[in-house]
Amino acid sequence: MDFSVVADNFKFLILQGLIGIGPFIGGTLRLAIPAIILGFLLGIAVGLARLAQAAWIRVPATMYVEFFRGVPLVMVIFWIWFIIPQLLRLPIPEYGVALTAFVIFEAAYFGEIVRAGVQSVARGQVEAATALGMTATKTMAYVVLPQALKNMVPSLVTQMIVLFKDTSLASIIGYVDLTKAAQIVNNREIRPFELYLFIAVVYFLCTYSMSLLARRLERRTA
Amino acid sequence: MNYAFKWSVLWSGQSGAWLLQGLITTLELSAVAWLIAVALGILSGALRTVPFRPLRWLATFYVEFFRNVPLLVWMFFWYFAVPPLLPRPAQDWVFNHGAEFWAGTAALGVYHGARMSEVIRSGIGAIPRTQFEASVAMGLTTFQAYRLVILPVALRLIVPPGTNESLNLLKNSSVALTISVAELTFQTRQIETYTAKAIEALTAGTLIYLVLCLSIATIMARVERAYAIPGLISRTQAG
Numbered sequence: 001m002d003f004s005v006v007a008d009n010f011k012f013l014i015l016q017g018l019i020g021i022g023p024f025i026g027g028t029l030r031l032a033i034p035a036i037i038l039g040f041l042l043g044i045a046v047g048l049a050r051l052a053q054a055a056w057i058r059v060p061a062t063m064y065v066e067f068f069r070g071v072p073l074v075m076v077i078f079w080i081w082f083i084i085p086q087l088l089r090l091p092i093p094e095y096g097v098a099l100t101a102f103v104i105f106e107a108a109y110f111g112e113i114v115r116a117g118v119q120s121v122a123r124g125q126v127e128a129a130t131a132l133g134m135t136a137t138k139t140m141a142y143v144v145l146p147q148a149l150k151n152m153v154p155s156l157v158t159q160m161i162v163l164f165k166d167t168s169l170a171s172i173i174g175y176v177d178l179t180k181a182a183q184i185v186n187n188r189e190i191r192p193f194e195l196y197l198f199i200a201v202v203y204f205l206c207t208y209s210m211s212l213l214a215r216r217l218e219r220r221t222a
Numbered sequence: 223m224n225y226a227f228k229w230s231v232l233w234s235g236q237s238g239a240w241l242l243q244g245l246i247t248t249l250e251l252s253a254v255a256w257l258i259a260v261a262l263g264i265l266s267g268a269l270r271t272v273p274f275r276p277l278r279w280l281a282t283f284y285v286e287f288f289r290n291v292p293l294l295v296w297m298f299f300w301y302f303a304v305p306p307l308l309p310r311p312a313q314d315w316v317f318n319h320g321a322e323f324w325a326g327t328a329a330l331g332v333y334h335g336a337r338m339s340e341v342i343r344s345g346i347g348a349i350p351r352t353q354f355e356a357s358v359a360m361g362l363t364t365f366q367a368y369r370l371v372i373l374p375v376a377l378r379l380i381v382p383p384g385t386n387e388s389l390n391l392l393k394n395s396s397v398a399l400t401i402s403v404a405e406l407t408f409q410t411r412q413i414e415t416y417t418a419k420a421i422e423a424l425t426a427g428t429l430i431y432l433v434l435c436l437s438i439a440t441i442m443a444r445v446e447r448a449y450a451i452p453g454l455i456s457r458t459q460a461g
Contacts, residue, residue, distance in 0.1 A: 071431050075410075078410075193307070
């Protein structure tokens with residue numbers, strides 16, 4: 001066991017692989033952060049649409065959620081990889097493909113969390129807001145969503161961690177994230193044990209600090 | 223969009239046989255990995271409650287470390303890094319018996335074992351201690367209390383999230399294509415490579431996954447309803 005391979009390639013693995021500074025367009029964080037933000041925003045829309053009174057909004061949203069929760073993410077990545085160039089008649093970089101796939105896929109999961117969060121808000125709150133003369137939109141924006149968000153924090157962070165880990169699948173289509181960077185180094189150095197264990201620890205430090213942060217946040221807002 | 227559909231690629235040539243083989247491999251991979259995951263989940267879940275501290279730490283370390291690292295990294299780890307560490311005869315055996323499949327099974331099983339552990343722990347944790355105390359006060363032995371009181375309730379609590387987690391395992395088995403296990407997604411890609419008909423091949427693969435997942439979910443929802451204890455477990459959506 002010789003961990004000098006990690007020390008020698010530390011800059012490439014961390015700067016290029018994790019952060020995304022280097023010769024390739026890549027980086028786990030550069031993909032994960034926009035994917036989490038956009039996926040959550042689309043997830044709010046999907047979650048609220050599932051609760052809509054009008055069937056023409058509710059039914060497609062339900063089908064969307066059921067579809068993406070029944071299909072592996074790898075499959076969705078391949079779909080986007082083949083479909084988007086066909087539709088737009090232009091080549092899309094791996095980054096665009098991966099980001100689109102993650103946002104579309106994770107929005108289904110975020111949507112379920114948002115729905116459960118909204119449903120967890122006591123019915124009396126909505127009635128009280130209506131009695132005060134607030135419109136449905138205002139009730140949702142000022143009364144229901146802020147309370148729902150608070151209830152959602154634990155499952156929201158869990159899903160963010162899942163998404164963070166899922167970004168490793170972007171390496172399948174050639175996006176140079178942390179996993180791909182380790183693969184590139186391993187192809188040259190043939191030190192799989194040291195390299196994969198090292199990136200496992202890096203992933204762990206990222207995800208575990210996310211869950212510690214969430215636990216603190218939970219205690220503060222509770 | 224200018225795309226000439228040719229759905230016949232799915233039933234002409236070898237496509238059908240490939241899809242069927244892929245489906246069988248996916249099911250085999252998932253079944254073996256599921257058994258490993260449940261065994262590890264129960265074992266580590268139990269170890270996390272024993273009074274001996276080092277064992278508790280070991281179990282906690284296993285759960286936290288394995289579920290917080292991407293499955294893909296575990297796939298590469300079990301396929302590329304673990305076999306060289308094995309003794310020579312074991313190495314020979316593994317490489318003669320489909321090393322990809324066993325590495326994929328190990329990665330999937332050990333990763334989901336850590337996640338299953340959380341499901342089982344929260345199921346057992348949801349049962350108030352007083353249930354156990356009441357059973358003992360009624361004159362049941364510890365074993366009887368578990369068999370007649372704790373487990374029947376705990377299992378019902380575990381079934382919905384456990385089903386969810388099992389479906390995740392099934393879907394995650396697709397990641398094994400990265401170490402070239404010839405499972406369903408791999409075969410879908412193979413059809414696409416041979417016929418250059420991406421949409422048809424992906425549609426077939428997607429539909430198989432969808433039917434598989436939805437039918438398991440439907441069956442389990444029925445099981446759940448049949449065994450629900452009225453008034454005790456409110457029918458909540460499994461997240």
